[in-house]
Amino acid sequence: MSFRKASILPGFGLTFGFTTFFLSVIVLLPLAALTLAAASMHWSDFVHVVLSPRALGSYRLSFGASFLAAAINLVFGLIIAWTLVRYEFPARKLIDALIDMPFALPTAVSGIALTTVFAHNGWIGRFLEPWGVRIAYTWLGVTLALTLITMPFVVRAVQPALLEVQRDLEDAAETLGAGRIYVARRIILPTVLPSLLTGFTLAFARALGEYGSVIFIAGNLPMKTEITPLLIVIHLEEFDYQGAAALGVVMLVISFVVLFAINLLQAWGRRQQVRAAH
């Protein structure tokens, strides 16, 4: 049996057993049930539900807005993490704690708060209204809500990596003649890139599943501002469990493919680095 390799650490059998058990009960079993529920549908019904224009519209919004939100956080999360790691300023600890607020807040509260601020008569919305920019009840609002909810992921993933970039490295690069942008591009970015990608993946995954905050600000117009999780809920409310399950399976498959692809990308990046070593 080559499966159980001799290890210095004892307890492999126990921990591996626990891992599979836990994963099965908490993750795999419910997913299997979901797939099973969808599988009991007739194929043509499945295709009908899954490829209906309304469903297609919701995929576009869900994946598009999630991707956009994660991308926005990639940039701004990096800047926030940089500020928190590199500078000493009053209330730094306070701001650092604020980063985690979107985790703690019930997502519905975030959604309501955002709507209050960005509705056409809200604090910020009323100033955007004359410019013809509407945020609440458009795809922009959806993206905004997802950005807020997923912001902590990138910041928290990048912070430790940035801490590791020693000042000395930048100083060394500077004495060797490198300008600030060159240092950022060639020294800092390569060091934080893996954790930046991790943060992006986490943010994207979380945004796909987000429901609570979005439904308040989205307006939920079919084809326009309706996200897939909402469409699933609508199916459920009509007691169409199979339709809901079918949409769920599609979400599941696409999410898995995307996340797996990002993981592969990361692994490839690591291998490139190791290859350079030999």
Place this chain on the structure above:
Amino acid sequence: MSITLDQVTKHYGGVPVVNDVSLDIGDGEFFVLLGPSGSGKSTLLRAIAGLTGVDHGRIALHGRDVTHVAARKRGVGLVFQNYALFRHMTVAENIEFALRVRHVRARERSRRRQELLRLVALEGLDQRLPAQLSGGQQQRVAVARALAHKPEVLLLDEPFGALDAKIREELRRTIRQVQRELGITTVLVTHDQEEAFAMADRIGIMNHGRLLEMGAPHDLYSRPATRFVATFLGAANLLLARRTPDGIQMGVSTVAAAERSPDLGEHEVVAVVRPEEVELAASRDALKSGYLARGVVDEVMFSGALESLRVRLANGAQAPLLAHANGAAGASLQVTRTQPEQRGFEVRPGQEVAIGVRRVHVLPTPLSSFTACAVSAALAEALSRQPLLAELAARMHTRIAPRVEPHLGVPDAPSATDEPSVGATAIAGGSDCSRRAEWLLRRGAREVLVLPEQPAVPQRVLIHWMSDASRSATLAVSASVLRHVAAEAVYVSIFPEERAGEQRHGLRELLDARSEAQLAHGLEMRTELRFGDVASELARRLAEAPAQMLIVGLSDLTGFAASFRVLLETGQWPVLIVYRASP
């Protein structure tokens, strides 16, 4: 000159970490900045590299003023203690970094890389990642990387700190070799004196942000000018001695001094006796060198080539005084002996021996020790525990002797002792202290330190002299104080209001004072010109900021109490009065 520093100063949070450092380093010279941690040596190196800005002063590289030039345009190579290699790049990419930044062609880059790898003896490791190299190899890569763009100056910041002894030795040799081969001006920062000796053409010693002394390793070791250098560079016994016309008198014996010094009459001095200059013998007659005292061997430690001992000096009225021991009984002398010496006269702990001294070096410092003077023993004792005085004495490795003067401050009353006063005399501030100070000065005290109740360790020392006759002495005392506190020195020249027209003369005087301070005492100071009444201008200047100290020179005591009363008795600042009667 390759590197020229002129009065470079850098503050962090009000404290000067680099304090008025001026320095010239010649082409191709290997200069070592040596000092304990926190002495400002690394900050100074970073200032030369351009990674730290300076608050004051100028930095020039090869005659080009680079004070405000960014690090990347200075053309220096810097090597860090922790290597600071780019971990995601190969050795080749690391070394070529500076060339890539400068858009050098690939062919040229790789040619230069081969050359550098050969120089640091790492051929063939081009494609490794830093993580795959040993510490010594990584530091070699860092040296090669720092040299890639042919910098005019190579700066090394404790480059051997993270390496073990054997590798360190090897890398030292490599770096010295590379430096000679390229003839590149190099500055190395270290806290390791052995390393400094091994590598330096010239050593500069820093403490509290000041560059105290510099010179060839041998000169600094055999003729230090300051206590700090004497004790930091190798071990040293500091003894309080008297300079007499016959030589240096320590306890009952008089030893000929190694060198002549300017004749200042008979006075207390600090003598340096290196442990290896001490001779031990069974009796006074068996000594080949000058007899110092009898002692008892406390401790013998064998350490290979040398044996190190601690020998307790016998107590007695005429026993020589160890400066740092504060007059305590049981003070012991450090001694090291070579194998032949050990064979000639074997000693065991507890054995009584005669101690001889082969060579004595006298420090030119005017502040040899302190006496705490008050009307009663209890008050003198309390004064000697005063925090600032205790701090100063501790930093200067010297003692505070109590002195009781029952009639202190009573006009025409005689002094309680016939002996000339030794060292600087400290008295408590407060009411009447100007009269007490004058009393002491009129009875032979050369320096009087007036201490208010709660003085802080000064961050700025104001220097002023009332007459040219006291200038040299004031500068010497100021330099001595400033070597031991991290404070900036400001010379304040004050002109009476009615002579404001003579400004040109005043400026000349400022420049003269500055250059004398620099040449004779290695003391860098700022200068200020003020107009008005001397005492009240000084008081106003002292009141401007907390943590200031005043050193004032006098050669005439007429009207002393009247003009200095307010200055001495109202402020929370310590005042050191330097008095040299005009001839």
